[in-house]
Amino acid sequence: MVEHESERLDALFHALSHPTRRGMLRQLAAHECSVGELAEPYAMTFAGASKHVQVLERAGLVRRSVRGRIHLCRLDAGPIRAGAEWMRYYERFWTERLDRLEQLLQEEDEA
Numbered sequence: 001m002v003e004h005e006s007e008r009l010d011a012l013f014h015a016l017s018h019p020t021r022r023g024m025l026r027q028l029a030a031h032e033c034s035v036g037e038l039a040e041p042y043a044m045t046f047a048g049a050s051k052h053v054q055v056l057e058r059a060g061l062v063r064r065s066v067r068g069r070i071h072l073c074r075l076d077a078g079p080i081r082a083g084a085e086w087m088r089y090y091e092r093f094w095t096e097r098l099d100r101l102e103q104l105l106q107e108e109d110e111a
Contacts (some may be wrong), residue, residue, distance in 0.1 A: 005082070008060070012083045015059035020044075021052050025061060028075035035064075035071040 015021055024038045039049030053073055056062040060079040065072050 008079065008082060009086055011059040012061070012079050015055050015061055016083070018052070018055075021056055024049075024052060024056065024073075025075060028062065028073060029077075032072055032074045035073060038073065 016025075020042055023041065024033075027033055027038060027041075035049050035053055036046055038053065039046055042049070050071070053062055053064060053071075056073075057064060061076060062073050063076050065074075
């Protein structure tokens with residue numbers, strides 16, 4: 001199970017690592033889009049946009065349906081929760097250490 005979770009996180013962070021894919025997710029947060037519509041702001045081909053969409057699909061962030069010749073995509077933000085939980089662990093880690101550093105500095109100032 002741990003390995004499966006790791007693979008899911010790897011796919012999520014890989015998908016989020018590219019600015020084009022993050023932009024596509026932002027578009028999809030507003031409304032369902034065709035792959036062609038997702039490609040427009042980046043002046044890329046349908047094939048190029050489709051490759052980005054495939055990465056987003058593998059991460060579980062996008063669901064694609066085909067209506068005739070049009071590939072429609074919609075956002076599934078559920079997998080982002082796992083990434084946020086992973087980051088919260090490290091947020092707590094650093095918050096605790098920074099709080100301790102602040103305490104030590106205050107003690108030093110008082111001494």
